Amino acid sequence: MINPYLPLEAEVVERIQETPSIVTLRLRLTDPDARHRFYCAPGQFNMLYLYGVGEVPISIKSGPQSFLDQTLLLDHTIRAVGRVTRALVKLEPGAKLGVRGPYGRGWPLNQAQGKDVHIITGGLGCAPAVSVVHELMRQRSRYGRISVVQGVKHADDLIWRDQYEHWAKQPDTQVLLAADQANASWRWHTGMVTGLLDQLHLDTERSLAMLCGPEPMMRASAERLIELGLRPEQIWLSMERNMQCAIGHCGHCQFGAAFVCKDGPVFNYPAVRELLGTRGF
Numbered sequence: 001m002i003n004p005y006l007p008l009e010a011e012v013v014e015r016i017q018e019t020p021s022i023v024t025l026r027l028r029l030t031d032p033d034a035r036h037r038f039y040c041a042p043g044q045f046n047m048l049y050l051y052g053v054g055e056v057p058i059s060i061k062s063g064p065q066s067f068l069d070q071t072l073l074l075d076h077t078i079r080a081v082g083r084v085t086r087a088l089v090k091l092e093p094g095a096k097l098g099v100r101g102p103y104g105r106g107w108p109l110n111q112a113q114g115k116d117v118h119i120i121t122g123g124l125g126c127a128p129a130v131s132v133v134h135e136l137m138r139q140r141s142r143y144g145r146i147s148v149v150q151g152v153k154h155a156d157d158l159i160w161r162d163q164y165e166h167w168a169k170q171p172d173t174q175v176l177l178a179a180d181q182a183n184a185s186w187r188w189h190t191g192m193v194t195g196l197l198d199q200l201h202l203d204t205e206r207s208l209a210m211l212c213g214p215e216p217m218m219r220a221s222a223e224r225l226i227e228l229g230l231r232p233e234q235i236w237l238s239m240e241r242n243m244q245c246a247i248g249h250c251g252h253c254q255f256g257a258a259f260v261c262k263d264g265p266v267f268n269y270p271a272v273r274e275l276l277g278t279r280g281f
């Protein structure tokens with residue numbers, strides 16, 4: 001972290017149109033010194049600041065390799081849903097914006113060492129999970145089996161299909177995909193992502209699950225994993241809330257006694273289980 005209050009200038013070096021409403025922006029900090037000092041853990045996020053429009057939290061998709069080899073390209077995959085994100089996805093290469101971060105607590109990679117890791121994501125929830133899969137693959141010998149389970153509403157919404165196919169070919173790696181609505185070329189599961197969890201090679205003693213996506217999907221998946229034998233403490237999930245300061249001062253992201261920006265976005269399931277799905281939280 002460089003200065004938690006001060007956005008650093010970044011330039012869009014590449015814009016990838018993933019679907020009509022989802023764009024990946026590849027950013028480079030313009031100050032080489034800041035580039036050398038920037039480092040983040042999988043699961044953390046940046047605040048992207050579009051001058052004169054506003055600022056939003058967006059997960060960092062780049063894996064740590066990008067930081068280690070000094071190229072430091074910060075990939076952010078953004079779905080246009082409102083005022084700021086609609087403006088962000090229109091940026092073209094050469095455009096400038098502000099970046100504050102990285103913020104929050106990422107995935108529990110230390111606890112995952114020596115364990116099977118099951119990553120279960122829904123919708124664009126796959127963005128914060130991609131960096132962790134890259135890291136697990138980079139340090140492959142430290143972990144047991146890896147499962148990547150991804151659900152989308154419609155088969156057309158699946159982005160990074162090549163990446164899933166590449167991961168499926170890696171040793172001791174299971175990839176399971178689901179779409180609520182299939183299309184003609186869909187050859188995976190049709191239905192909800194929870195319908196795939198029975199197919200996991202689940203060694204309940206040495207497993208850890210990482211969940212990311214809409215809250216009802218994470219709640220249903222966590223409860224199903226518990227029915228299948230995981231203890232709640234073996235489950236971690238990444239939460240989203242509206243944010244402003246991102247450093248635990250303004251209270252916008254409060255979730256019970258916790259601040260999602262500072263105590264999360266990744267939480268151990270027992271810490272959020274009761275409030276998850278409660279109206280008003």
Ligand SMILES: Cc1cc2nc3c(=O)[nH]c(=O)nc-3n(C[C@H](O)[C@H](O)[C@H](O)COP(=O)(O)OP(=O)(O)OC[C@H]3O[C@@H](n4cnc5c(N)ncnc54)[C@H](O)[C@@H]3O)c2cc1C
Pocket residue numbers: 045054056057058059060076077078079080081082083084085086124127128239240241242243265
């Ligand atoms: C830690 C974290 C990581 C995130 N990572 C990503 C990411 O990688 N890619 C991505 O596209 N989005 C991500 N988001 C969500 C993103 O921050 C919101 O979509 C964005 O703030 C919406 O701002 P807006 O001005 O475009 O929309 P607004 O005009 O503020 O709102 C448009 C609609 O989106 C809803 N909304 C606003 N903020 C959120 C939110 N935080 N979560 C859920 N719904 C919201 C509003 O209720 C409204 O219905 C993340 C959020 C958090 C907290």
Ligand code: FES
Pocket residue numbers: 242243244245246247248249250251252253254259260261262
């Ligand atoms: S965004 Fe201000 S306290 Fe979390």
